[in-house]
Amino acid sequence: MERERGAARKRCSSNDDGLKKGAWTAHEDKLLISCINASGEGRWTSVPKRAGLKRCGKSCRLRWLNYLRPDIKRGNFSEEEEDLIIRLHKLLGNRWSLIAGRLPGRTDNEIKNYWNTALAKKVHNQKFAIQRPDDINAWTATGKPQRDSNTELPLSSSCPQNKTGTALNPLIRPKALRYTKACNLSSLPVLKPSSVDELHLQSMQNNGDVIAQCKESSADYDLNLLLFDDMYAFDGSDLEEWMHLDGADDDDVRILLDVDWEQ
DNA sequence: AATACGAGCAACCGCTTTTAG
DNA sequence: TCTAAAAGCGGTTGCTCGTAT
Numbered sequence: 001m002e003r004e005r006g007a008a009r010k011r012c013s014s015n016d017d018g019l020k021k022g023a024w025t026a027h028e029d030k031l032l033i034s035c036i037n038a039s040g041e042g043r044w045t046s047v048p049k050r051a052g053l054k055r056c057g058k059s060c061r062l063r064w065l066n067y068l069r070p071d072i073k074r075g076n077f078s079e080e081e082e083d084l085i086i087r088l089h090k091l092l093g094n095r096w097s098l099i100a101g102r103l104p105g106r107t108d109n110e111i112k113n114y115w116n117t118a119l120a121k122k123v124h125n126q127k128f129a130i131q132r133p134d135d136i137n138a139w140t141a142t143g144k145p146q147r148d149s150n151t152e153l154p155l156s157s158s159c160p161q162n163k164t165g166t167a168l169n170p171l172i173r174p175k176a177l178r179y180t181k182a183c184n185l186s187s188l189p190v191l192k193p194s195s196v197d198e199l200h201l202q203s204m205q206n207n208g209d210v211i212a213q214c215k216e217s218s219a220d221y222d223l224n225l226l227l228f229d230d231m232y233a234f235d236g237s238d239l240e241e242w243m244h245l246d247g248a249d250d251d252d253v254r255i256l257l258d259v260d261w262e263q
Numbered sequence: 264a265a266t267a268c269g270a271g272c273a274a275c276c277g278c279t280t281t282t283a284g
Numbered sequence: 285t286c287t288a289a290a291a292g293c294g295g296t297t298g299c300t301c302g303t304a305t
Contacts, residue, residue, distance in 0.1 A: 023273070023299080045290065061291075062274065097293060112294075113272050 020054045024063055028053055032060055033068055066109045073105025077114060085111060086123055 020028075035051035041064065044057035053060065066072075077085070081103055088099045096108035096115075103111065 021275075043290085057290085058276095059274075065292095066273075094294065108293075109273075117271055 018054055019056050019059075021059075024067075028055070029063070029068055032064060036064060036068075062109075066107045071105055072107065077106075081106070082119065085115065085119060089115065089119075089123075 031051045031053055032047070035047055035053075039050065044061040047053070047057050047060045048055050051060070055063075084102060085099060088102060092098050094112070096112045100106055100108040100111050
């Protein structure tokens, strides 16, 4: 299998078979557009033959998706787009396709380039780094809040809090989705496992006190915007317990178990 | 005017994941 | 269930163009 896949890669990457590489000409673009208009997207390996192009299917796909698609938005990024990219990058890291999914008309390649050339520097200069809790000493070395030894629930004093007594700036990472960056959940979009169609959570309660509130604001495929107004410190096991207290179903618990602490 | 340098971006490469038979 | 092919993804490369020297 590996040999076959390697061979397939070689076929696409090699110039031995006369495949053209480098910048696309206007004529090639025209041929590709005509082909896709005639038979639709997909079956990329057969596109070069159908279009009369000396390119590999992969190259055709990339050209179409990143440049020729009619719904592509060109031009400068707006402030709103810029802000959204920064916030999503804080949450998702270099998951460009996911980020692009939140910006209609923008491609992952475009966003990636924009990040690498402009935003990364800007974010660095603005010290847009993840904010650590003010009272970091109250936190354990793992980044988890200290717990009550009897209830195993987090001690309220172990988490930095605002004036209303709710927690500030918990750092979490959705581990099941192989994201590598810690993030500040406050007002940020949160990834939801794609297998979960609906998010039922409206509130999680513990002994009558609202621990966290989630507001569903999007019905996208794999991203739901959850706004955690005042988020309490928690980790996966705490949440599981809380969810069961609240009568949540397995999907709800799974969402929350996909969240793991990272300092 | 010539050259060097850096920024921006399109395209490529190779790996992983998904799909189809 | 297994395998090969196709599609998707993110990192990297290299070309072009503008600016500084």
